[in-house]
Amino acid sequence: MKFNLKNVFLSVGMFAFTLVLVGALSTNKAEAAATCTASVSGNWSSAATWGGTCNSASFPVAGDIVIINTAITVTVTAPAAAASITINDAIGASNGINLTGQTLTVTGAILTTANTGAGVDTIAVGTGTLYAGSITIAGGGSGATIVSLGAAGIINITGNLSFSGTPAQAQLNVTGAGHINLGGNFGNGATIGGAVTAGNIVLTLNGSGAQALSASTTAYYDVTLAKTGTASLTGTTTFTRNLIITTGTLDLGTNTLVVTGTTDIAAGGILTTTGASTTTLTGNVTLAGALTFGTGSTFTSGSTGTTHILSGGVLTITGAATGTFVGAVTVDLGGTYIETVAPTT
Secondary structure, three states: OOOOHHHHHHHHHHHHHHHHHHHHHHHHHHHOOOEEEEOOOEEOOOHHHHOOOOOOOOOOOOOOEEEEOOOOEEEOOOOEEEOEEEEOOOOOOOEEEEOOOOEEEEOOEEEEOOOOOOOEEEEEEEOOEEEEOEEEEEOOOOOEEEEEEOOOOEEEEOOOEEEEOOOOOEEEEEOOOOEEEEOOOEEEEEEOOOEEEOOOOEEEEOOOOOEEEEEEEEEEOEEEEEEEEEEEEOOOEEEOOOEEEEEEEEEOOOOEEEEOOOEEEEEEEEEEOOOOOEEEEOOOEEEOOEEEEOOOOEEEEOOOOOEEEOOOOEEEEOOOOEEEEOOOEEEOOOOEEEEOOOOEO
């Protein structure tokens, strides 16, 4: 039998071209993002909610742009995804999204358009899990914009969690030890514009760069740093329970920090102060990393507990820093206590 190599090469070439063409068409189809606008209240996965004009799936999928109109509430009844979500001005009627214990993954921004009336915008995470690139809680009018997080609920944000408006207009309401894992900044600038009901916020800063916490005496409950780089305060701040630094640095600058519970600084953690900062660490202080009270700062440690420097831990009091150790100070073998001024004990 004789083979015609020319025909073989032509056939292989045509087959390869067909594969490339089909692949290109498939890729273009997959990359096409739809804009899905909720026209009636209903389930995320229902075509009727989106007027039947969303995309070939009839409801938003990963990569799609979602808009929720006035007086419309979308309920997530199964895992869902989108590229971004905009919740329009509620005006005089309520609107928003309800996760009902489900998972919603948004790769980009979730933002609300500030109210101009008495309506209420709601992002009800509840016991669900919300992933977002960023969340903007924009308040306005006589109504409110509310992000609510319940017991065992989780919000994971790679960017910023931002507020604008008065405490009545922009609200983050957390109950039952809801968790927020944040890669960006918390709040806007020096103070949080909205109201934070934070009896049980468990906030973890896990960003890879600089992060800032807006000043608040009520916004923070348990705070954990598990990051690379430095987190900073922008004003007087209270952690109403515990501070845990596993990795990364918390720099108070010249601001005031009050920790009413325990302070635990692991081997990879640093807590440092500069200038005229004031630090009150009320409960037990356990140090395996570094704690520095800088020049001009004042401190109180162990008001209702002790200060314990573990092996590898370094506590430094420099320059004109002044302070008080209320409870006992224990330095383990391998721990270090350094002072250039003698504090009150």
